[in-house]
Amino acid sequence: MLRSCLARLRTLGALRGPRGGARPPATDTGPALRLFSSEEVILKDYSVPNPSWSKDLRLLYDQYMKKCEDGSWKRLPSYRDVAHLDSKLIKEEQMPQARIFIRSYEDGLGFEFVMFHNDVEKKTVCLFQGGPYLQGLSGWLHGGAMATMIDITSGMAASIGERIVTANLNIDFKRPVPLYSVVVINSQLYKAEGRKLFVSCDVRSVDGKTLYAEATSLFVKLDPEKSST
Numbered sequence: 001m002l003r004s005c006l007a008r009l010r011t012l013g014a015l016r017g018p019r020g021g022a023r024p025p026a027t028d029t030g031p032a033l034r035l036f037s038s039e040e041v042i043l044k045d046y047s048v049p050n051p052s053w054s055k056d057l058r059l060l061y062d063q064y065m066k067k068c069e070d071g072s073w074k075r076l077p078s079y080r081d082v083a084h085l086d087s088k089l090i091k092e093e094q095m096p097q098a099r100i101f102i103r104s105y106e107d108g109l110g111f112e113f114v115m116f117h118n119d120v121e122k123k124t125v126c127l128f129q130g131g132p133y134l135q136g137l138s139g140w141l142h143g144g145a146m147a148t149m150i151d152i153t154s155g156m157a158a159s160i161g162e163r164i165v166t167a168n169l170n171i172d173f174k175r176p177v178p179l180y181s182v183v184v185i186n187s188q189l190y191k192a193e194g195r196k197l198f199v200s201c202d203v204r205s206v207d208g209k210t211l212y213a214e215a216t217s218l219f220v221k222l223d224p225e226k227s228s229t
């Protein structure tokens, strides 16, 4: 099983390291992702500028990268293939096909985004540009695409690195979001109660003047004693 996953990643050009060829230049994404003790695996990080990024997205990215310089904020890397590697829920032969769906589009066509996290303030900000394949009503972003980004951004504010699921997500859509535009998704963990994590979120235009959506959500840490199937 391990071998087939590694073979798939090599095909995708995602592997680097001892057996995978030259290592890419160091980035701000922290240490290499070490998934297996015998081999260092570095997956491609998609949370960096590409030619499809608009001027607005690049400017905001630069602003947040500046905030990262004193260590208070961190850019969160984002991968396409990492989630399925340890899954026992799907068959081995299905694994090579599994992808994190928001990273399944070619550059610029779907979800272009980068997230930044402030651990002290328990905040996560997502800079999001919705591409043409996310269209709902003509010229506008589909609400489900917006809901997806709210969910994931809020999940990151709730917890990074822990196994959590969304138990509840309430969204008020205030204004439609034009396709191709950049929005800023601000989320904050405001209460933690046992396994329950409560997050608030809003989505605004780049200048902050237009409020597109407001949301609250509840995430629950998975209980290792309970089966999730």
Ligand SMILES: CC/C=C\C/C=C\C/C=C\CCCCCCCC(=O)SCCNC(=O)CCNC(=O)[C@H](O)C(C)(C)COP(=O)(O)OP(=O)(O)OC[C@H]1O[C@@H](n2cnc3c(N)ncnc32)[C@H](O)[C@@H]1OP(=O)(O)O
Pocket (backbone or CB within 6 Å): 083, 100, 101, 102, 151, 152, 155, 156, 159, 160, 161, 162, 164, 165, 166, 167, 168, 194, 195, 196, 218, 220, 221, 222, 223, 226, 228
């Ligand atoms: C796309 C990105 C992917 C990967 C990136 C990789 C890593 C990133 C890492 C983190 C970022 C996370 C981002 C997450 C975004 C994506 C999340 C999802 O899509 S998850 C899929 C959708 N959600 C589900 O499928 C959840 C299904 N539900 C369940 O599994 C269970 O119901 C539960 C929520 C786990 C709860 O079941 P349990 O048996 O474990 O506990 P309970 O005793 O029932 O509840 C505990 C506690 O919570 C309260 N509660 C539960 N549900 C609700 C609810 N809907 N509303 C209000 N309260 C709820 C319940 O009352 C209990 O409260 P208490 O009695 O006070 O303890």
